[in-house]
Amino acid sequence: xxxxxxxxxxxxxxxxxxxxxxxxxxxxxxxxxxxxxxxxxxxxxxxxxxxxxxxxxxxxxxxxxxxxxxxxxxxxxxxxxxxxxxxxxxxxxxxxxxxxxxxxxxxxxxxxxxxxxxxxxxxxxxxxxxxxxxxxxxxxxxxxxxxxxxxxxxxxxxxxxxxxxxxxxxxxxxxxxxxxxxxxxxxxxxxxxxxxxxxxxxxxxxxxxxxxxxxxxxxxxxxxxxxxxxxxxxxxxxxxxxxxxxxxxxxxxxxxxxxxxxxxxxxxxxxxx
Amino acid sequence: xxxxxxxxxxxxxxxxxxxxxxxxxxxxxxxxxxxxxxxxxxxxxxxxxxxxxxxxxxxxxxxxxxxxxxxxxxxxxxxxxxxxxxxxxxxxxxxxxxxxxxxxxxxxxxxxxxxxxxxxxxxxxxxxxxxxxxxxxxxxxxxxxxxxxxxxxxxxxxxxxxxxxxxxxxxxxxxxxxxxxxxxxxxxxxxxxxxxxxxxxxxxxxxxxxxxxxxxxxxxxxxxxxxxxxxxxxxxxxxxxxxxxxxxxxxxxxxxxxxxxxxxxxxxxxxxxxxxxxxxxxx
Numbered sequence: 001x002x003x004x005x006x007x008x009x010x011x012x013x014x015x016x017x018x019x020x021x022x023x024x025x026x027x028x029x030x031x032x033x034x035x036x037x038x039x040x041x042x043x044x045x046x047x048x049x050x051x052x053x054x055x056x057x058x059x060x061x062x063x064x065x066x067x068x069x070x071x072x073x074x075x076x077x078x079x080x081x082x083x084x085x086x087x088x089x090x091x092x093x094x095x096x097x098x099x100x101x102x103x104x105x106x107x108x109x110x111x112x113x114x115x116x117x118x119x120x121x122x123x124x125x126x127x128x129x130x131x132x133x134x135x136x137x138x139x140x141x142x143x144x145x146x147x148x149x150x151x152x153x154x155x156x157x158x159x160x161x162x163x164x165x166x167x168x169x170x171x172x173x174x175x176x177x178x179x180x181x182x183x184x185x186x187x188x189x190x191x192x193x194x195x196x197x198x199x200x201x202x203x204x205x206x207x208x209x210x211x212x213x214x215x216x217x218x219x220x221x222x223x224x225x226x227x228x229x230x231x232x233x234x235x236x237x238x239x240x241x242x243x244x245x246x247x248x249x250x251x252x253x254x255x256x257x258x259x260x261x262x263x264x265x266x267x268x269x270x271x272x273x
Numbered sequence: 274x275x276x277x278x279x280x281x282x283x284x285x286x287x288x289x290x291x292x293x294x295x296x297x298x299x300x301x302x303x304x305x306x307x308x309x310x311x312x313x314x315x316x317x318x319x320x321x322x323x324x325x326x327x328x329x330x331x332x333x334x335x336x337x338x339x340x341x342x343x344x345x346x347x348x349x350x351x352x353x354x355x356x357x358x359x360x361x362x363x364x365x366x367x368x369x370x371x372x373x374x375x376x377x378x379x380x381x382x383x384x385x386x387x388x389x390x391x392x393x394x395x396x397x398x399x400x401x402x403x404x405x406x407x408x409x410x411x412x413x414x415x416x417x418x419x420x421x422x423x424x425x426x427x428x429x430x431x432x433x434x435x436x437x438x439x440x441x442x443x444x445x446x447x448x449x450x451x452x453x454x455x456x457x458x459x460x461x462x463x464x465x466x467x468x469x470x471x472x473x474x475x476x477x478x479x480x481x482x483x484x485x486x487x488x489x490x491x492x493x494x495x496x497x498x499x500x501x502x503x504x505x506x507x508x509x510x511x512x513x514x515x516x517x518x519x520x521x522x523x524x525x526x527x528x529x530x531x532x533x534x535x536x537x538x539x540x541x542x543x544x545x546x547x548x549x550x551x552x553x554x555x556x
Binding site for chain 2: 056121124125130141146149151161264271
């Protein structure tokens with residue numbers, strides 16, 4: 001079969017609405033399509049059913065699935081108000097055609113529901129959705145909302161991040177690091193001790209007497225650094241981060257680079273509220 | 274701080290802070306639905322009472338003489354914070370304070386109580402997060418050391434008809450507030466028809482005649498002005514903060530295309546700008 005015909009066949013996906021039991025496949029597709037992103041709630045079938053299917057203003061007729069005989073290629077959940085709560089697709093050579101078909105299905109549904117507009121969000125670096133939306137006459141803007149993050153359990157937060165990077169932490173094996181957290185004007189500090197031994201990591205809220213090095217900063221600066229709102233070098237230059245002994249600076253930098261949340265943050269409209 | 278039954282209570286000279294109890298449900302719903310236009314009773318019940326992950330011990334209320342005057346809900350969620358790591362988080366939602374009690378620190382007290390009660394920590398929650406307006410970010414930073422996460426999100430919007438825009442534009446000629454009264458005054462001196470050819474919005478014509486505004490869902494054949502391009506950029510110029518310089522930059526960058534006389538452009542700019550200044554003061 002000529003390549004052109006083959007691609008044409010692959011592009012022929014059909015659109016249908018949700019059927020009970022689809023959620024397992026949709027959740028798998030959602031989590032896989034967003035595996036390189038952070039900032040959203042990891043889907044489980046139970047969570048998805050509550051978040052999407054059982055949500056006020058959402059009907060099974062507003063959940064569109066693009067599929068071939070073999071697989072689900074994408075889906076979209078749209079509310080009667082025109083908000084696209086979830087939109088994801090399998091990125092392959094026919095991705096944009098499937099995206100276009102889903103968008104057309106959404107438009108038909110929203111028109112029938114009587115909503116005046118359609119709002120959809122997508123990862124900013126997704127060229128397929130951007131191109132499809134442009135072809136269908138959507139205007140693009142930046143989000144009008146922000147996502148604020150606050151750390152409740154700082155040692156727990158640090159432990160979780162470092163545990164997920166344990167392999168890279170091996171360069172710190174045998175080291176004991178003390179984080180001294182507090183405002184520069186205060187004498188009342190929170191101490192967090194980090195200890196790495198082979199494949200184990202301990203992060204505890206305690207003060208150790210002879211750490212290999214100490215990093216002194218305040219919670220806001222530390223979280224700003226972790227969230228990539230400010231840089232370690234800037235922290236050092238402005239005196240907001242202090243490392244002692246100073247010659248351990250490069251070790252502190254290595255540790256901080258491991259703490260950085262490096263994935264792009266994206267959340268679908270369904271997560272909002 | 275003292276314990277009342279199972280509920281931890283923090284006393285304040287004017288009101289007390291405590292955990293949500295079942296008997297509070299109707300009052301909390303009333304407060305939330307009266308604060309947020311988009312939230313109905315059914316939505317509250319879906320979001321909380323019918324949510325399989327809802328935890329009543331993560332709802333905090335402020336009470337004055339038996340009246341619920343503020344509330345904050347947290348919803349436990351598995352939040353992805355890197356490509357491979359999800360941690361226990363809690364989404365803050367429907368944070369409301371009774372209008373009679375605003376500007377008195379009730380909101381700050383509720384937020385601080387949510388931390389001092391240790392309720393979130395006891396549930397193993399490492400972070401809280403929430404969706405806020407950019408101009409509210411400082412409030413959260415001051416009270417709970419929060420940071421604004423850099424987002425990688427593009428928003429796409431398409432209007433299927435011009436009704437929402439029509440409603441907004443045609444309300445400008447109704448002297449409902451001081452801002453509009455000024456607009457109505459300026460409109461009396463302005464006569465023009467403006468065709469909008471904006472991305473994501475069907476073409477429409479705005480007619481300003483003898484102090485009245487009307488919207489025609491067709492393209493007028495001989496308009497005074499034709500404005501095209503990016504609707505969000507246009508909004509930031511005409512009703513936002515970008516100003517005349519923004520208008521010029523937008524035209525040079527191709528974000529806005531305007532065809533028509535300079536005088537008419539300035540007349541139109543003046544009308545919409547007058548409205549912006551007064552709207553801000555009204556807020």
